[in-house]
Amino acid sequence: MPHLTATDELEIIGSSGGAKPPAGSGRDGDGGRRGGSSGIPQRVYVTGITIAMGGILMFFMALVSAFIVRKGLGGDWLPFGMPRILWLNTGILLASSGALIQARRLFKRGDSGGFRHWWAVTTVLGLLFLVGQLIAWRQMVAAGFYLASNASNSFFYVLTAAHGLHLLGGIAALLFVGWGRLRKLTLATGTEIVSYYWHFLDGLWVFLFLLLLLGR
Amino acid sequence: MSAHAGSIHHSEAPKGWIRHYIFSLDHKIIGTQYILLGLSAVTIGVILSLIVRLHLVWPNLHIWGFANGIVSPEDYLRVITMHGTLMVFFVLTTVPQSGFGNYFLPIQIGAPDMAFPTINMLSFWTTFLALIVLLASAFVPGGATISGWTSYAPLSAVGEIAGPGLGLGQTLWVVSIALFCGGSLMSAINFLGTTIDLRTKGLSLMRMPLTVWGWFITACLALLAFGVLLAACILLLLDRLAQTSFFIPADLSVSGVVLHHAGGSPLLWQHLFWFFGHPEVYIAILPAMGIISHVLSTFSRKPVFGYKAMVYSLTAIGFLSFTVWGHHMFISGMNPYSALAFSILTLVIGVPSAIKTFNWLGTLWGGRIHFTAAMLFAIGFVSLFVTGGLSGIFLAQPALDLYLHDTSYVIGHFHLIMGVAAIFAMFAASYYWFPKMFGHMMNETLGKIHFWFTFIGVYCIFMPMHYLGYVGEARRYASTESVNYMIALHPVNMFISFSAFVTMSAQLLFYFNFFWSIKHGKPAERNPWHGTTLEWSVSTPVPHDNFAGDYPTVYRGPYEYSVPGAADDFIPQHLAPEQVAKAG
Ligand code: HEM
Ligand SMILES: [Cu+2]
Numbered sequence: 031m032p033h034l035t036a037t038d039e040l041e042i043i044g045s046s047g048g049a050k051p052p053a054g055s056g057r058d059g060d061g062g063r064r065g066g067s068s069g070i071p072q073r074v075y076v077t078g079i080t081i082a083m084g085g086i087l088m089f090f091m092a093l094v095s096a097f098i099v100r101k102g103l104g105g106d107w108l109p110f111g112m113p114r115i116l117w118l119n120t121g122i123l124l125a126s127s128g129a130l131i132q133a134r135r136l137f138k139r140g141d142s143g144g145f146r147h148w149w150a151v152t153t154v155l156g157l158l159f160l161v162g163q164l165i166a167w168r169q170m171v172a173a174g175f176y177l178a179s180n181a182s183n184s185f186f187y188v189l190t191a192a193h194g195l196h197l198l199g200g201i202a203a204l205l206f207v208g209w210g211r212l213r214k215l216t217l218a219t220g221t222e223i224v225s226y227y228w229h230f231l232d233g234l235w236v237f238l239f240l241l242l243l244l245g246r
Numbered sequence: 247m248s249a250h251a252g253s254i255h256h257s258e259a260p261k262g263w264i265r266h267y268i269f270s271l272d273h274k275i276i277g278t279q280y281i282l283l284g285l286s287a288v289t290i291g292v293i294l295s296l297i298v299r300l301h302l303v304w305p306n307l308h309i310w311g312f313a314n315g316i317v318s319p320e321d322y323l324r325v326i327t328m329h330g331t332l333m334v335f336f337v338l339t340t341v342p343q344s345g346f347g348n349y350f351l352p353i354q355i356g357a358p359d360m361a362f363p364t365i366n367m368l369s370f371w372t373t374f375l376a377l378i379v380l381l382a383s384a385f386v387p388g389g390a391t392i393s394g395w396t397s398y399a400p401l402s403a404v405g406e407i408a409g410p411g412l413g414l415g416q417t418l419w420v421v422s423i424a425l426f427c428g429g430s431l432m433s434a435i436n437f438l439g440t441t442i443d444l445r446t447k448g449l450s451l452m453r454m455p456l457t458v459w460g461w462f463i464t465a466c467l468a469l470l471a472f473g474v475l476l477a478a479c480i481l482l483l484l485d486r487l488a489q490t491s492f493f494i495p496a497d498l499s500v501s502g503v504v505l506h507h508a509g510g511s512p513l514l515w516q517h518l519f520w521f522f523g524h525p526e527v528y529i530a531i532l533p534a535m536g537i538i539s540h541v542l543s544t545f546s547r548k549p550v551f552g553y554k555a556m557v558y559s560l561t562a563i564g565f566l567s568f569t570v571w572g573h574h575m576f577i578s579g580m581n582p583y584s585a586l587a588f589s590i591l592t593l594v595i596g597v598p599s600a601i602k603t604f605n606w607l608g609t610l611w612g613g614r615i616h617f618t619a620a621m622l623f624a625i626g627f628v629s630l631f632v633t634g635g636l637s638g639i640f641l642a643q644p645a646l647d648l649y650l651h652d653t654s655y656v657i658g659h660f661h662l663i664m665g666v667a668a669i670f671a672m673f674a675a676s677y678y679w680f681p682k683m684f685g686h687m688m689n690e691t692l693g694k695i696h697f698w699f700t701f702i703g704v705y706c707i708f709m710p711m712h713y714l715g716y717v718g719e720a721r722r723y724a725s726t727e728s729v730n731y732m733i734a735l736h737p738v739n740m741f742i743s744f745s746a747f748v749t750m751s752a753q754l755l756f757y758f759n760f761f762w763s764i765k766h767g768k769p770a771e772r773n774p775w776h777g778t779t780l781e782w783s784v785s786t787p788v789p790h791d792n793f794a795g796d797y798p799t800v801y802r803g804p805y806e807y808s809v810p811g812a813a814d815d816f817i818p819q820h821l822a823p824e825q826v827a828k829a830g
Contacts, residue, residue, distance in 0.1 A: 074361045074443035081438045081469060085431050089473035092518060096481060099514050100492060106509030178489040181509065188484070 072219040079223040083230050086196065090234060093192065094241060097185045101245065108180040109246050113169040119162035120239055126155035127232045130225050137221055146208065149221075152228070153204045156197060163194050182246050189238050193231065200228050269371075271363035274788060276370050277349030278683070283374060284341035287332045288669075290381075292750055294329040298322070299743040302726055303736075320410045322724035323392035328384065330395030331419070335426050336377055338668045339526065342533035343468070344369070344433050346675045347461040349683065351437065353781040354455050356446025356798050356820075358791040361439040365432050372429035376422045383418035391416040394722065396523065397423075399493030399515035400500075403485040404507075408500050417486055420479050427476035430468050437465035446780075448800035452557070453819070455779045455804040456550060459557055460536020463564040464529050470568070471525040478518035485510070513578055520571035527664050528567040532560060534671030535602060538627045541674050542606055544777050545621035546613025547815050549805040552605045559598035559605075566595045576647045585644040592642040599635055603628065614808075614815075618775075619693025620677035626701045627670040633705075634663025637712060652722070655715025658708045666704045673700075676760065681774045685786045686767030688759050696755040703749030710738050776816045779804050783820050 101107050133148030167187070170176075175183045206212075207220035215223075270276060300307055301317045308315030317325070348366065352359055360366045384390040391411040393402040397419065406413035441462045445454070454462075481492040491510035498505045543550045550556060572580060572588030606628045615621065637659040641647050650656065673696075680688045719732055726732045726739055773782040780800070784792060798820035806817040813827035 070358075070361060071443055074439050077442050078362060078435055078439040081435050085434065085469045085473050087473075088470045089477050092474040092477035092521075093481075096477065096492065096514060096518060099517065100511060103511045103514070104491075104509035106491075106496060177484070178491070181491060184484065184490040184492065188480070192480075 070214060072216055075215060075219050075223050076226070079226055083227065086230075087234075090189075090192065090238070093185075093189060094238075097189075097241065097245065100181050100185070104181055106180070107182055110170070110175045110180070110182055110186065111173060112243055112246065113166040115162055115166050115169065116239060116242075119159050119166065120236065122155050122162060123159045123232050123235055126152045126159065127229055129155060130228055134221055134225055137218075145221075149204065149208045153201060153208065156201045156204065156228075160194055160197060160201070163190055166190070186242060186246070189242065193235055193238055197231050197235075200224070200231055203227065269367060271359070271367055272790060273348045273352050273360045273363070273366060274683075276360075276366050277345050277347070279370050280340055280345035280348060280373070283370075283377060284337045284345055284672075287336035287340070287377060291329050291332040291337060292753065294325050294332070295746070296750060297325050298329065299746045301325075301724070303740050303743045305725055305727065317724075319724035320392055321389075323394070323722065324384070324390040324411055324415075326722060327392060327394050327419075328380075328390055331380060331423075333665065334395055334526070334530070335423065336373075336380075338530035338664065339430065340373065341672050342537065342668060342675070343437075343461060343464050343529065344373070344430075346537065346672075346679065347437060347457075347464075347533060348433075350679065350781055351458055351461050352440060352444070353784060353788060353792050354458055354779050355441065355444060355449055356780050356793065356800065357440060357444035358793070358797075360436045361444055362436050366436050369429045369433040369436065372425055372432070376425035376429060379418050379425060380422035383415045383422070386414045386418065388413045388415050391419045393419075396519055397482070397515075398519075399482065399485070399512045400495065400498055400510070403482055403493045403510075403515075404498070404500050404505060405486055407503060407505075417483070420483050420486070424476055424479040424483070427472040427479065430472045431476070434465040434468040434472070437461055438469065441465075446797050446800060449819075452554065453800055453803050455536075456539040456553070456556055456560075457533075457536040459560055460533045460539075463560050464532040467525045467529050467532070467564055467567065471522045471529065474518060475522035475526075478515065478522070481518075482515065513575075516575050516578060517571070520574045521568070523574065524571040525564075525567045527660070528563060530664050530668045532564065534627065534668045535560065537671045537675045537678075538606065538624045539609070540779075541620050541624040541678050542609045542628075543805045543807065544678075544775050545616040545618055545624070546610050547616070547807045548609055548613040549803075549807055550605065551608030551611070552601075553803065553805065555601055556605055559601040562598040563595060563602075566591065566598070570595060573642055573647070576644045577651050582644070589642050589644055593639065596635065596639060599631075603632055603635075617694075618677065619688070619690055619697055620674045620775075622694060622697040622701075623670045623674035623677065626697065627667050627674065629701075630662050630667040630670060630704070633709075634659055634661075634667060638663065650715055652720060653715035654711040654719045654721060657721055658711035658715060661708045661711075662704070666708070670700075673697075673756070676756075678775070679781070680760075680763065680767075681770030682781055682786055682788065684764045684767070685770055686763050686765070687770050687774065688763045688767055692755050692759045696752060696759065699752035699755070700749060703745055703752060706745035707742050707749060710742055714738055773818075776814070778806055778816050778818050780819060783818055 129148050129151040133145050133152060136144035136148060167190070170183070170186065175186070177184055177187045203224045207215075207217070207224050212220055266272075267275060270279075297309060297317065300309065301322060306316070309317055312318070312321055348360065388406065389411045391397070391402070392409060393412065393416060397416075401408055401412065402416055402420075404412070405416075441454075441458060481490075484490045485492050485494055489507075491507040493512055493515045494505065494507040494510040495512065496508045496510075498507060539550050539556060570588055570592045572584060573592045576585050576588075610625070637655065641650055641656065641659060677688055677693050680686070714735055717731075717735065719726065719735055720729075723729070723732075726735060770786060772784075772786055775782070780798060781788075783798060785794075799822070800819045801822060802817065802819055804819055806819075808815045809817055811829055813829045817826055
């Protein structure tokens with residue numbers, strides 16, 4: 031019955047494809063779910079955070095295009111003075127990404143003391159950034175730029191608040207992975223996905239900062 | 247570092263009623279919860295449309311629940327706003343994707359559950375909360391909002407001063423939709439992660455059932471579209487509550503008062519809304535397309551005609567759906583060149599849509615067709631999709647749309663192609679999967695009667711609306727009698743209303759059949775339709791981890807029906823080649 035054999039072959043395609051890799055060859059060491067086991071492969075968490083970042087990016091892009099359209103159509107746009115501290119905040123956030131890279135490097139080497147140290151540095155820098163953003167808000171208010179004063183100010187608050195909330199989630203994730211009890215995630219996966227998310231928010235901030243700086 | 251925490255075992259079902267049925271992590275329970283949520287929403291939605299049709303033909307009829315029993319023009323707007331919002335968000339977006347998708351996607355790909363069960367539970371409860379907030383808005387001072395399911399600014403942005411329902415009612419509407427966005431985004435992440443990483447051995451992308459493809463592409467659209475609506479809702483909420491001016495123009499005078507807002511753009515809302523809104527209509531229909539392909543193939547006892555073309559056209563439709571939102575805004579005063587571009591892009595979507603239609607017909611062609619209730623609804627879907635799609639082509643011409651926009655013609659178009667077509671897919675899915683979900687068969691005879699009443703009924707309701715639109719009946723008018731030329735249309739409206747009453751009553755057959763069959767239907771075998779995909783390989787009721795720890799390997803594509811040389815007219819995906827019985 032030759033026509034039946036046409037589809038008989040098992041297609042094994044790469045880790046992004048359908049067929050699961052044979053035992054032991056998965057990205058995460060335990061080979062993912064296979065045969066009779068019903069575990070969830072670790073790579074799905076990486077996939078999940080990647081997808082989530084896509085959704086978050088669309089959310090911010092909607093705000094950014096609203097910014098551009100509103101500025102172009104409104105005719106009432108007034109520039110405002112950017113709080114100086116934002117430069118410092120940006121530096122702090124970039125530094126936190128650096129600390130995170132260091133933490134992961136030590137983690138991969140198996141140096142769990144060093145890992146924890148740099149992980150904590152990242153977390154503290156992240157908190158400092160948020161405090162800095164709040165100070166920036168205080169400075170805006172002190173200068174008379176309120177949420178509803180002008181569309182440019184409205185966008186400043188909306189963009190920084192939205193980013194800050196996402197970053198707050200990042201800090202929660204840092205704390206949880208560093209000091210919480212992971213159930214389904216391995217520590218390796220936990221550090222991997224948190225670091226993707228963190229670097230993403232870092233890059234996003236640089237973009238938003240430039241947008242506000244050049245477009246306000 | 248240890249990497250073994252990764253193999254969590256799912257085979258233990260949770261004990262306790264609340265963990266099992268309320269805050270369940272099991273995708274099958276969550277899917278069922280979504281279906282019941284949709285069923286509640288559709289019931290309310292249909293009752294509201296009953297009020298619409300009653301009011302249009304008997305404006306002075308006393309209706310329970312309204313002040314003095316009379317439906318005022320504002321009440322009428324509240325009713326259609328609630329009807330549209332419930333139906334589009336809580337029925338069409340929810341049931342085919344989060345309902346049936348949740349239930350069957352993991353089983354069809356040979357997985358124990360969704361990738362992120364906790365997030366799955368959270369998506370459902372967020373959606374549930376969104377529904378409660380929406381319904382609550384009808385009971386606050388001022389009542390539900392009157393701004394339509396599209397909530398155009400500035401009416402939706404300025405607050406109480408603009409009319410009844412635009413105070414707290416409108417705020418709750420926005421909050422509800424924002425919550426809904428959150429639920430849908432979480433759900434999209436789950437669907438994508440699950441499909442990408444949890445497929446069982448041998449289930450390559452091009453062996454996935456078309457249902458899975460439909461859910462997958464829909465999740466992509468939801469991921470990219472709902473974030474945009476969420477952003478728009480946040481800006482709208484700020485305009486309403488914090489005196490910002492994103493959507494409210496300068497010196498706007500409302501109810502005789504000049505508002506203190508500056509330079510906002512109502513068009514910005516339209517752009518953001520429709521950038522979400524057009525993908526949204528495909529979010530409603532792509533899962534339906536998957537389900538229909540699946541059912542047509544099963545009951546034609548033939549492979550889907552052009553499986554790959556089906557996959558590519560689905561993807562193309564998904565991609566293009568992000569490029570055509572301007573066709574909802576032809577009369578917004580946009581540059582005619584933009585209108586031309588949007589028009590052409592819209593017509594381009596017709597090409598993959600036509601490919602799908604021809605492939606459905608090709609699947610039917612020469613098949614040994616079993617006219618089950620599910621099959622009848624699937625064929626009905628194809629008919630509705632063609633009829634509704636053709637009117638879309640007319641609307642896509644800016645010159646014609648200047649006239650047809652905001653007339654009954656548009657109502658006819660989108661009810662046939664989105665409302666009714668997606669509902670037909672839900673009916674097909676119910677009749678088709680009921681045996682697997684509840685272990686009993688639905689009654690086929692009742693199902694067929696239900697089909698014929700519904701099929702003829704919806705055409706009687708929505709075809710005349712095209713005619714009404716041609717002769718100028720405006721959309722969203724509370725009365726067809728207040729404008730002279732509309733009075734002559736009364737008999738047509740009468741006909742529509744009576745068709746609607748009959749069609750709605752016929753739905754009682756479905757409710758009865760559904761709930762009665764859960765207990766009293768004929769007991770179902772494991773694979774009553776002789777289907778090939780994995781959901782038919784598992785026992786009924788489906789075990790907690792779907793496969794009782796014994797995960798299948800997939801050896802072939804999903805639609806191997808009537809393969810020459812095989813003894814049976816179907817070869818299940820999980821059957822090893824040496825197990826396939828040969829003819830003779
Ligand atoms: C070839 C296919 C299609 C074309 C060319 C098309 C074209 C259009 C156009 C131009 C409009 C705007 C009419 C107006 O407001 O003046 C429209 C409205 C609409 N279409 Fe389609 N359409 C197509 C398919 C679909 C599908 C597949 C769905 C849903 C599943 C759909 C759902 C809707 C809805 C809901 C509206 C009205 C929205 C509103 O104003 O409330 N259409 N269509
Ligand atoms: Cu559209």
